Amino acid sequence: MGRNYDIISTYCKGIYSVGPGNFWFVEGEKLGDDRRWPYRLYTFILIALYLMLTILEILAVFFGDFPEKEGGDAFTLAVTHVIVMMKIFTVISNKEIIRNINKNMIEHCKKYEKPLVMENMYRTVKINVTVYVLIVFVSLACFIIEAIKKSFEGSNFSTVTTYYPSYYDTSLTANVFGFFLTLVVIMMMLTMVISVDSYTMTNLIMLKYKFITLRGYFEKLWDKFDKTSNSGNLYKAAENLTNGFLEGIIMHNQLLKLVQDVHAAFGMVLASQLMLSTGSAVFILLQIALSKQITIINVTKLALFFAAVIILLGLFLCNAGEITYQASQLSNAIFYCGWHLCPILPPPHRNLRQLVLHACTQAQCPPVMKAFKMIELTYATFIQVLRGSYSLFALIYTRNK
Template sequence: MKDYLVLRRACEKIYYAGGGDFWFEEGTIGNDNHILYKAYTLSIFSMCIVMTVLEILAVFAGDFPDDEHSDAVTFALSHTMVLAKMSSVVARKRVVRALCRDAARVCAAHEDPQLMATKARIIRMNVAAYFACVYGSCVFYIFEGLRKLYFDGTHFVTIVTYWPSFSDNSASATAFRIICTLVLNLMMLPMIAFDSLAVTFLIIIKYKFITLRQFFERLEGEFCDVASRESLEAATELFERRVKEGIGMHQELLRITKELDKSFGILIALSVCLSFVSDISLLLSLTLAEQLPFTTSLKIILFITALLFLLAEFLCNAGEITYQASLLSDALFHCGWQQLGGSGRGRRAARLLVPAAAAAQRPVVMKAFSMLQLTYATFLTVVRSMYSVFALISSRKKDH
């Protein structure tokens, strides 16, 4: 499947979730300036903002039991960062639109259909797994609320907000808790859509570097084929033309990678922070509580899994871009320049490879906030640091 279709489908999901039209072709997906769509978007994000504010108030001014107060802290932090993540991408809509256009076009003429099919399958698997983790967690939060209602004799609750209070079991309070549950599930759709677009871009850029590497690896074979069928001069001319084309694609990929960093760097950085802080909080609530019910344990485990899965998707796919880009210098060196001979055109073509190989040796490392490197090593460092902080806090609480 071509990147054009993959990116368009990702943008369609954002549009239908209320995030706006991020596709570079005006009117192809929809009109996000239409008054009805603006009302739809405003209603979704207004409900999410109101719910998040009530969660923050519940943390600082609410009177709730320990388990509900812990949920209030987790959701207030998570939803605040989720809104910040989505806002950071919306603020860069024009840049993201241009990024969609450029990513769909670069290297498109040289993409291998089998490789593209593998890429599309990997994107679908990543997005589907993330969707399952997020909504699996939401389902068990609902199960936990029903368990409290029917087995603990309290009330149904998933999202803990400042109003209603813990002791308020009126019909209006119950209705509001159900509405908050619906808003929670609604909020997950644009969040998943924005995160999935970022992951889709990372995977696509990784495969662009693979395509470019294969392009240079085929040059020697093309040169020898043309030289045997036509002449050495014709083969040298083709080689020079191909080298220039490949260098142009490499420069375009480097530029797109920087634009991708600018567009989604804040989203990824906030995802790292969210995973680090929330996972520590969730692990503490899971290990320090006494005899947690099965549904409670499962909702926490699925929430942790969703956060870690998203963290792995961002950091590992960004790390793959760094790795695939590092292989390009070897492909340039072994592209067959030694077959050119000593003609003027041959020397010119060979000289073109020197600065190109030097540029390919510079590491392509994406950074969040221009500081945090998005690599495999960073993923392992974050997970280890997370566990170290959790173990330290856990041991101190147990001592007290």
């Protein structure tokens, strides 16, 4: 069926297993019915548990009694999990758009996808997703290790800082509830990683390779035209080029619409991650720099958490920027398709020169994804976030020294 089909079907199975629903575009073809009451109950229980955890973290920020380090963790995790819940609800609410995206991501340009390009895409997806998943769950492992360490030092077992159980409550009930909340966090991370973050990233990568495929298609038009015209049949070569060029324009318009759909479905995910990464980066650096009682395990935990939010933002922005870059490369491929060597064909054939002018004009305005309709999601924005975060950290750190 092709790499796109394999990737999307695998994701749909994973998303179905962690609760958000059936995102496959053919109802009942590969997965179960997410409208049946057992599955709806399963989804409701998971979302209710995630909300309970988030509310307990928010209460801990406003009403909890914790040492300095745990107070900082409470604020960081509360903000993080609020944004995680926003991202999960965004994906669930856009289920029908995402189903259509899945269908079009498989079908658009499918006929012209080259095995080598698809293997490169598959390798890029694997590398991006693997790096992100490893950093997230190694960071989570550090939270669990620190919870075990604290339980041996007289505190309760808790990987997150919540209003209940209290930090000073060492009863069996508190430890059991803390262990239960750890399981909720693990499931929440699975839902976030599979159905939101890595899935968004994968869609951006696949869309980038769609534009690479389209560029290769336009470049191939010149080879076909040159081969046919050299055989002595210039009229036939011009006719084939015109028909092929029309098909290329159709595919280009399909991809531009697909970019709009991806932005509509995942734009809030990208914008939320931009806010989370920017704020978390500054706050975590300040925790590490200003905390007077901080252990190596806690430094490692915060550093890995910092790496996770920054790496995810980098993967989002760089892949979104790649879509703009690859789309901008189409204008050259379109212009050098061989139109200038073609004779003008009589009606009902379309005027190839006008088609080229229209297509070049359109390609010179490549799609740019934006957060909050203002901030461009590109390489430059990622660098600005890093510089801005460090500058803000340096300013606050200097004033507090």
